[in-house]
Amino acid sequence: MSTTAMQMMEMHSDAMQGMDLAVMQECIEACAACEQACTMCAGAMAITPEMAMCAAMCQNAADLANTMMRTMLRPNGMNGPAMMAMHQAMVVMCMSCADECEAMAGMSADCAMCAEVCRQCAMACQKMIDSMLVG
Amino acid sequence: MSTTAMQMMEMHSDAMQGMDLAVMQECIEACAACEQACTMCAGAMAITPEMAMCAAMCQNAADLANTMMRTMLRPNGMNGPAMMAMHQAMVVMCMSCADECEAMAGMSADCAMCAEVCRQCAMACQKMIDSMLVG
Amino acid sequence: MSTTAMQMMEMHSDAMQGMDLAVMQECIEACAACEQACTMCAGAMAITPEMAMCAAMCQNAADLANTMMRTMLRPNGMNGPAMMAMHQAMVVMCMSCADECEAMAGMSADCAMCAEVCRQCAMACQKMIDSMLVG
Amino acid sequence: MSTTAMQMMEMHSDAMQGMDLAVMQECIEACAACEQACTMCAGAMAITPEMAMCAAMCQNAADLANTMMRTMLRPNGMNGPAMMAMHQAMVVMCMSCADECEAMAGMSADCAMCAEVCRQCAMACQKMIDSMLVG
Numbered sequence: 345m346s347t348t349a350m351q352m353m354e355m356h357s358d359a360m361q362g363m364d365l366a367v368m369q370e371c372i373e374a375c376a377a378c379e380q381a382c383t384m385c386a387g388a389m390a391i392t393p394e395m396a397m398c399a400a401m402c403q404n405a406a407d408l409a410n411t412m413m414r415t416m417l418r419p420n421g422m423n424g425p426a427m428m429a430m431h432q433a434m435v436v437m438c439m440s441c442a443d444e445c446e447a448m449a450g451m452s453a454d455c456a457m458c459a460e461v462c463r464q465c466a467m468a469c470q471k472m473i474d475s476m477l478v479g
Numbered sequence: 480m481s482t483t484a485m486q487m488m489e490m491h492s493d494a495m496q497g498m499d500l501a502v503m504q505e506c507i508e509a510c511a512a513c514e515q516a517c518t519m520c521a522g523a524m525a526i527t528p529e530m531a532m533c534a535a536m537c538q539n540a541a542d543l544a545n546t547m548m549r550t551m552l553r554p555n556g557m558n559g560p561a562m563m564a565m566h567q568a569m570v571v572m573c574m575s576c577a578d579e580c581e582a583m584a585g586m587s588a589d590c591a592m593c594a595e596v597c598r599q600c601a602m603a604c605q606k607m608i609d610s611m612l613v614g
Numbered sequence: 615m616s617t618t619a620m621q622m623m624e625m626h627s628d629a630m631q632g633m634d635l636a637v638m639q640e641c642i643e644a645c646a647a648c649e650q651a652c653t654m655c656a657g658a659m660a661i662t663p664e665m666a667m668c669a670a671m672c673q674n675a676a677d678l679a680n681t682m683m684r685t686m687l688r689p690n691g692m693n694g695p696a697m698m699a700m701h702q703a704m705v706v707m708c709m710s711c712a713d714e715c716e717a718m719a720g721m722s723a724d725c726a727m728c729a730e731v732c733r734q735c736a737m738a739c740q741k742m743i744d745s746m747l748v749g
Numbered sequence: 750m751s752t753t754a755m756q757m758m759e760m761h762s763d764a765m766q767g768m769d770l771a772v773m774q775e776c777i778e779a780c781a782a783c784e785q786a787c788t789m790c791a792g793a794m795a796i797t798p799e800m801a802m803c804a805a806m807c808q809n810a811a812d813l814a815n816t817m818m819r820t821m822l823r824p825n826g827m828n829g830p831a832m833m834a835m836h837q838a839m840v841v842m843c844m845s846c847a848d849e850c851e852a853m854a855g856m857s858a859d860c861a862m863c864a865e866v867c868r869q870c871a872m873a874c875q876k877m878i879d880s881m882l883v884g
Contacts, residue, residue, distance in 0.1 A: 667826060669825065670825035670826025671826045671828060673823065674823060674831065677815075677819055678820075680816075681812040684808075685813075690801040690802050690804065690805035691802060691805025696806075696838075696845045696846075699838040699840075699842065700813070700838045700842070703831075703837065703838040706831050710828045711831075
């Protein structure tokens with residue numbers, strides 16, 4: 345997460361409706377990393393027919409990671425049920441994408457690295473879910 | 480949904496893993512309309528402090544609508560659990576956004592129209608969920 | 615372009631800073647069609663190494679088409695120089711993508727169809743440029 | 750830019766068609782920061798009618814920054830003319846957005862910070878243009 349965005353977020357912490365700022369910043373960071381790794385994984389493949397599903401799933405994960413990140417960056421739009429539902433979708437998307445990438449890891453170093461970043465993103469989203477259940 | 484995209488989708492119907500094509504095309508159409516209405520609602524407001532939440536929620540809904548639409552447009556990436564989780568998130572997002580827009584409808588004709596489009600999108604996503612549960 | 619978004623746009627025509635509404639609605643329609651065709655072209659390929667460049671260029675074109683469309687859907691953000699520069703970029707992106715898709719058209723019906731939609735989008739953006747130069 | 754994406758990019762440096770990797774990584778970083786700051790600026794405003802243009806322009810800049818970043822993250826899609834045209838559009842968009850944010854800086858600390866990030870992004874894109882002209 346960029347330094348400026350982090351400072352802006354801290355200025356608006358009271359609009360954040362009880363979100364745990366530290367957990368959310370970590371999750372924004374993980375989503376940004378997931379979007380970048382998945383975009384590059386899909387856009388760098390020495391593409392073969394076996395890779396087609398992996399490329400499309402990575403592009404889906406990249407799009408959702410970006411949307412998830414933006415939702416956390418809009419203090420005025422914090423809506424509990426929508427945030428919860430999106431984080432749940434992001435966990436499923438990241439785990440499915442990580443599984444597919446892992447299956448391709450023997451053929452592609454990109455996929456092995458991308459799988460790892462997707463799993464970290466799933467964990468960061470799960471931490472957000474846990475913190476919202478408590479908060 | 481554009482005529483060309485619809486024709487392309489029909490050429491790839493066997494990659495669609497048991498998705499109901501007619502229900503999916505209707506849902507793509509509803510997501511495209513939701514993205515356009517929400518983008519315009521957020522970007523046309525004679526903005527006042529009361530409108531700030533509505534603008535941010537509409538922008539969140541526009542982003543998710545686009546991601547949802549793209550996921551349905553990638554035949555190679557059809558993954559049941561990820562599709563299901565995304566449609567569930569989209570229903571919640573659309574209903575929350577429609578409620579907020581409806582609360583602003585007295586002040587803004589955009590919000591009244593946007594609320595209606597969001598509800599239609601929620602229904603189209605619910606139909607996708609129902610068809611996946613049966614399929 | 616969805617009926618509701620078109621009605622909303624007409625309500626805000628005086629915020630449109632001298633844009634030609636009919637030309638702009640046609641361009642929004644062309645960008646929406648371009649995003650859908652390019653997303654599907656990239657996400658449906660029976661991918662082979664020769665197709666890798668085409669898939670990545672289609673995904674680039676889909677992303678820019680969406681951004682271009684959104685910029686035209688935000689009446690409050692109409693900024694002449696930014697609009698002009700984006701339309702110029704979109705013409706170049708669409709023509710490059712159409713050329714690459716056309717080179718693949720013998721191997722893929724998707725690519726032939728996608729090339730055509732990209733050329734139409736380039737023309738619609740050129741019409742916007744022409745109308746802004748006159749207006 | 751995330752560490753993993755940077756490592757993946759280095760693995761694919763020969764697909765980068767003569768792009769200067771160091772300049773491009775700096776530009777990806779600047780676009781990511783621009784998307785985050787602009788999204789937050791638009792989504793955090795204690796919105797007043799004077800702010801409406803700033804919010805819409807920031808959202809336009811955020812969308813283009815994301816598209817610009819993704820284009821640099823797809824080694825298979827590197828197309829010189831399209832890259833050049835996009836960077837030129839991004840310079841204009843960032844400068845227009847920075848000007849509008851700066852005009853609002855007296856009313857909003859977000860806008861002052863966002864203006865600065867937009868100018869840095871414009872400079873990073875200009876460096877890419879310069880490196881492509883030489884390369």
